[in-house]
Every structure is written in C-alpha cells, then in structure tokens.
Amino acid sequence: MSARVQAGxxxxxxxxxxxxxxxxxxxxEGYTAELALARLDVPQPDRAAARAILSGTLRWYLRLAPAVxxxxxxxxxxxxxxxxxxVTALHQIEYSRAAPESVANIAVDAVRVAxxxxxxxxxxxxxxxxxxxxAAVLSSVDRSEPATLAHPRWLLKAIREEHxxxxxxxxxxxxxxxxxxxxxxxxxxxxxAMIEKLAAAGHIAHPGLADSALVxxxxxxxxxxxxxxxxxxSVQDAGAQFAARMVDAQAGERVLDACAAPGGKTGHLLERTxxxxxxxxxxxxxxxxxxxxxxxxxxxxxxxxxxxDLLGDWFDGRPFDRILLDAPCSGTGVIRRHPDIKLLRxxxxxxxxxxxxxxLLMRCATMLKAGGRLVYATCSILQxxxxxxxxxxxALDPRFxxxxxxxxxxxxxxxxxxxxxxxxxxxxxxxKGGA
Numbered sequence: 001m002s003a004r005v006q007a008g009x010x011x012x013x014x015x016x017x018x019x020x021x022x023x024x025x026x027x028x029e030g031y032t033a034e035l036a037l038a039r040l041d042v043p044q045p046d047r048a049a050a051r052a053i054l055s056g057t058l059r060w061y062l063r064l065a066p067a068v069x070x071x072x073x074x075x076x077x078x079x080x081x082x083x084x085x086x087v088t089a090l091h092q093i094e095y096s097r098a099a100p101e102s103v104a105n106i107a108v109d110a111v112r113v114a115x116x117x118x119x120x121x122x123x124x125x126x127x128x129x130x131x132x133x134x135a136a137v138l139s140s141v142d143r144s145e146p147a148t149l150a151h152p153r154w155l156l157k158a159i160r161e162e163h164x165x166x167x168x169x170x171x172x173x174x175x176x177x178x179x180x181x182x183x184x185x186x187x188x189x190x191x192x193a194m195i196e197k198l199a200a201a202g203h204i205a206h207p208g209l210a211d212s213a214l215v216x217x218x219x220x221x222x223x224x225x226x227x228x229x230x231x232x233x234s235v236q237d238a239g240a241q242f243a244a245r246m247v248d249a250q251a252g253e254r255v256l257d258a259c260a261a262p263g264g265k266t267g268h269l270l271e272r273t274x275x276x277x278x279x280x281x282x283x284x285x286x287x288x289x290x291x292x293x294x295x296x297x298x299x300x301x302x303x304x305x306x307x308x309d310l311l312g313d314w315f316d317g318r319p320f321d322r323i324l325l326d327a328p329c330s331g332t333g334v335i336r337r338h339p340d341i342k343l344l345r346x347x348x349x350x351x352x353x354x355x356x357x358x359x360l361l362m363r364c365a366t367m368l369k370a371g372g373r374l375v376y377a378t379c380s381i382l383q384x385x386x387x388x389x390x391x392x393x394x395a396l397d398p399r400f401x402x403x404x405x406x407x408x409x410x411x412x413x414x415x416x417x418x419x420x421x422x423x424x425x426x427x428x429x430x431x432k433g434g435a
Contacts, residue, residue, distance in 0.1 A: 010102075013109035015049035016092070018042045020084035020114055022054050023061075026340050028080045033058060033340040048221075057091040058339035059175060062150045064090045066141045071126050082119045085111045089127055093134070100131055150175055154347040155332065162383055166410055170381065170424070173411035174335040174342075179421045180219035183236040183264075184212045185271045185299070194233060201226045206418035210241035212268075215418035231299040236264045237337075239379075239409040239422035243324060244268040246375045246407065246427050251275035253321035257303070258310050258364060261288030263295035265326060270301040279303040280320070282310055311363050319369040327357045329378040329385050333411060333424020350384040357385060361393045365400065370434025373403060378426050381410060386426040394430075403431040 009017075018040055025036035033054055042050050057064065064087045072078075078086075089107035093100045104127040111123045130137060142148045149156060149171055160167045182205065184194045191207060191214060198205045198214070203225065205214040215238070227233045243265045249255050253276055257266045260281035270279060281303045283289045289307050296303060308314035330353055331341045361376060368374050378385050387406065394400055407427040412420050 009109040009113050010106045012049070012098075012106045014043065014113055015046040016053060016085070016088055016106055016110040017113035018046060018050040019053035019057065020081060020088045020110060022050070023057055023088060024080050024084040026058065026343060027061075027084065030344060032344065033338065053088055053091065053096075055339060056095055056177075057088045058343065059177075059336070060091055060095060060150050061087065061339075061343060062152065063138075063141060063147045064094070066144065066147050067130070067137050068126075070137045070140055071130055078122070079116055079119065081114050082111060082116050082123065085114060085116070085123060086126060089123075090130065093127075093130070094138075104128060104131065150342070152342060152345075155342070155345070158347070158350075158382055163381070163410065169413060169416075170411050173413040174339075176336055176413055177219075178237075178336045178423070179414065179418070180216040180235065181208055181237050181421065182214040182216065182225075183210075183234045183241055183268060184214060185232050185234070186212050187271050187274060188232050194227065197226055208418055209238040209420060209422050210245070213238035213241055215421050229298065231301075234264065234267060234295070234299070236268070237334075237423045239333075239425040240264060241268060242407060242409070242425065242427060243326065243375065243377050244272045246377075246429050247322050247324050247373065249273040249276060249322050252277050254318070255279045256320040256323040256364070256367060257281045258323060258325045258360065259283060259328060260305075260326070261285060261292050263292030265324060266292055266303060267295050267299045267301060269324070270296075270303065271299070274301075280306055282306045282308050282314070284309050310360055315367055319372070320367055321369055321372050323364050323368050323372070323374045324377065325360055325364050325374065326377045327353075327360055327385075329353050329357070329380040330382060331379055333379040333381045333409075333426075336411065337423065350382055353380075354385050354389050357389045358392060361389065362396070365393075365397055365432070368432050370399075370432055372432050374400070374430045374432065376428045376430065379424060380426060381424040386428070390428045390430075399433045400430045401433065403429040 021040055022036035025031040026033055067090055068086045085107055089103050092098045092103045107127055108120045108124045111120050146153045151171060159170050163170060184191045195205050204217040208215045222228055222235055249269060255276055260266050261283040266281045281292055286307050289305055293305055330345050330349055331338055335341050364374055409422045409425040411424045412422055
C-alpha cells in the first residue's frame with residue numbers, strides 16, 4: 001500500500017494567511033499596513049495578492065469584524081490571528097470575485113499556514129454558518145452606521161460637519177480602491193506622447209486633474225510601464241502633483257523640501273525646474289530618505305539629502321528662496337490608499353498633529369528669505385490641521401500673508417471620471433514680507 005502524499009495548501013491560502021498575519025499586527029499591535037507587511041517574509045509569488053487582500057480587508061474592516069462577532073456564541077473567544085483569518089475570508093466572500101464556497105476551503109488551509117491548525121474546524125464551521133446566514137448577519141451589522149459606511153464614528157462626524165454636502169462623496173471615495181495615477185516628466189516629453197506610448201504597450205491612460213497627471217484604466221505592475229525605469233513617468237496622485245506647481249520654483253533659486261520622503265514631490269520639483277541652484281531634501285528617517293535617493297536615481301536627478309529633525313540643529317543659516325513643508329498629518333485625505341488610517345487614527349490625533357505642524361511652520365519661517373514663498377501642504381481634509389493651523393501661524397507672524405487662495409482638494413470617487421480623480425490635499429501658499 002503506497003504512502004499517502006500530503007497535499008499542500010489550496011491556491012490562495014498562503015496569500016490569505018499572510019494578509020491575516022499583517023491584519024493582526026495592524027489591529028492588535030498598531031502597526032501600519034506597510035510596516036506590517038514589511039515585517040513578514042511574504043513569498044514573492046504571494047506578495048501582490050497578500051497586499052491586495054490586506055488593503056481590501058482594512059477598507060471594510062469596520063463592517064467585517066462585527067460580522068464575525070455576530071457568528072460567535074455568547075462569551076466565545078478566539079486567538080487574534082484566527083479572528084484575522086475569518087475577517088479576511090469574509091472580505092473575500094463579500095468584496096472579491098472568488099466563489100464563496102471556495103473561500104471557506106481556502107481559509108481552512110490559511111489558518112493552518114498561519115500556525116493555528118487547531119482552529120481549522122472552528123473556522124470551517126463559522127464560515128459555513130456565515131454562508132447560510134450572511135443576509136441576516138449583515139442586516140444586523142448594518143444597523144450601525146459606522147459599520148455600514150466602514151468609517152469610525154468620530155471621522156464620519158468630522159467629515160459631515162466640515163464638508164456638508166460633499167461628505168457622501170468623500171466617504172464613497174474612501175471605500176473604493178484608488179486609481180493608479182502617473183506623473184509625466186514634462187521635461188522629457190508631453191502628456192499626449194506618453195498616452196500614445198502607453199497605448200502602444202497595451203495600457204490605456206487618460207489625462208488627469210493636474211497638467212502632468214495620467215490615470216490608467218487598469219492598474220498594472222509599475223515595472224511593466226514603458227518609461228518608468230528611464231524616469232519618464234512616476235506614480236503619484238494627481239492632487240500631490242499640485243505641490244510643485246504651487247511652489248513655483250525659479251531657475252537659480254535654493255529650495256527646501258521639508259519632510260521630503262518618499263521623494264515624489266522632490267522629484268517633481270526638480271523636473272519642473274531643473275536649473276535650481278540647490279534643492280535640499282530633509283527627512284528624519286534614514287530608511288525613508290534612502291527611498292528619496294532611489295527615486296532621484298531612477299529619474300536621473302540629484303539633490304542634497306539631509307537626515308535631520310527639521311526642528312533640530314542642522315540649518316547652516318543660509319536661507320531658502322522657497323520652502324515646501326509637506327507636514328506630517330492624520331492622512332485623512334488618502335484613506336483609500338491607506339485604509340489602515342480608519343483603524344489607527346483617533347479624534348485626539350488631530351490636535352496632536354496640529355501642535356507639531358505649528359512648530360514646523362514656525363521653524364520653516366526662520367529659514368525663508370524675506371520675499372520668499374512657503375507652501376504648507378497636508379494630505380488631511382480636516383480644518384484642524386489645515387486652515388486653523390495657517391490662521392494660528394499668520395496671527396503669530398505678521399510678516400507672512402497668503403499669496404493666493406488656499407487649494408482644497410477632496411477625495412473623488414471613480415464615477416467622477418479620470419479628469420477629476422484626486423485624493424484629499426490641502427495647500428496654503430504664504431509670502432514672507434520684506435525686500
């Protein structure tokens with residue numbers, strides 16, 4: 001009698017298991033999704049799928065996690081990793097094209113891959129019950145508005161209070177996968193020529209909101225795009241492409257890109273004005289600054305990279321003509337790209353960020369020449385980090401005035417069309433008085 005060969009896990013089980021492990025790190029340990037995935041040694045064939053499953057699960061976690069709770073008996077508990085497998089499985093059932101019955105089988109194998117083989121029967125039973133009762137379970141969950149809309153209550157309240165009739169647009173956009181938006185290096189060619197080049201390679205793109213933006217009809221691996229390796233295009237949201245335009249650096253000027261990582265805006269500043277005297281890119285994190293260096297190398301551009309705390313003792317006293325302060329913020333404008341923000345942010349984080357933003361603004365003010373321009377930017381849609389920060393700064397430093405109206409961009413759903421697609425950003429352009 002021949003020995004029985006033990007079959008490996010079902011296709012998709014390994015990716016689901018790694019997505020669940022990363023999800024548990026976000027939910028239970030407070031890691032960002034990016035860091036959680038980086039800490040795991042995800043096999044190369046499963047990386048894209050694991051990332052996609054994690055992102056989708058985080059996007060709908062506030063609806064899916066309560067659905068798992070509905071299935072439990074009173075007082076029943078489970079290991080956090082088992083819970084994460086169940087939540088990711090529910091995402092695959094509700095929001096992917098996978099056959100629901102097959103997801104249950106994949107999840108049973110995934111919980112084994114995740115090191116919780118003893119819970120495989122429990123996972124199988126709960127998911128089979130969910131498939132029988134899903135309509136009733138979701139109907140019960142959806143009595144809660146934060147669950148139905150997959151947003152924390154504090155954020156729903158803030159969006160509605162601050163954005164009124166546009167709140168539904170923002171919430172809907174946050175719950176969609178983000179578009180893949182490119183930035184065309186206009187120093188190397190036109191947007192129209194790049195549309196033709198992409199089409200020849202089978203990638204259909206449409207003009208985006210910014211003058212250098214293109215939106216792909218279908219996301220693809222960036223390495224498959226013609227012109228990426230040679231620096232003709234980069235991946236960057238259309239709203240983020242407004243920063244370099246607002247800085248409006250001129251040839252021969254010295255520019256500071258404060259809080260520069262990962263370097264998208266750094267590269268765009270240099271593309272728009274290649275004849276700068278110097279661009280100094282500062283970031284506190286060495287690993288993130290290395291990403292700036294990598295991006296610049298691909299683009300064939302150079303800048304002075306400075307690892308430093310912007311508030312620390314690094315400035316040599318030589319003032320800048322222009323400063324871009326891309327301030328750390330809550331990230332509430334980029335939730336569709338970083339859905340973990342829904343779980344990691346709290347209402348009191350807004351004032352914590354605002355306190356830092358005010359300090360950074362005051363610091364940048366000391367490094368700017370008289371007559372110079374300071375552009376303050378965030379990827380937040382909350383006034384506490386935007387208009388209120390600027391008003392407080394202007395009240396403290398009368399040398400500064402607005403150089404034009406603030407630019408407020410709100411997340412737009414895909415139904416608005418490629419030409420309107422943007423994440424949420426805020427820009428204030430300030431001029432320092434004096435000769």
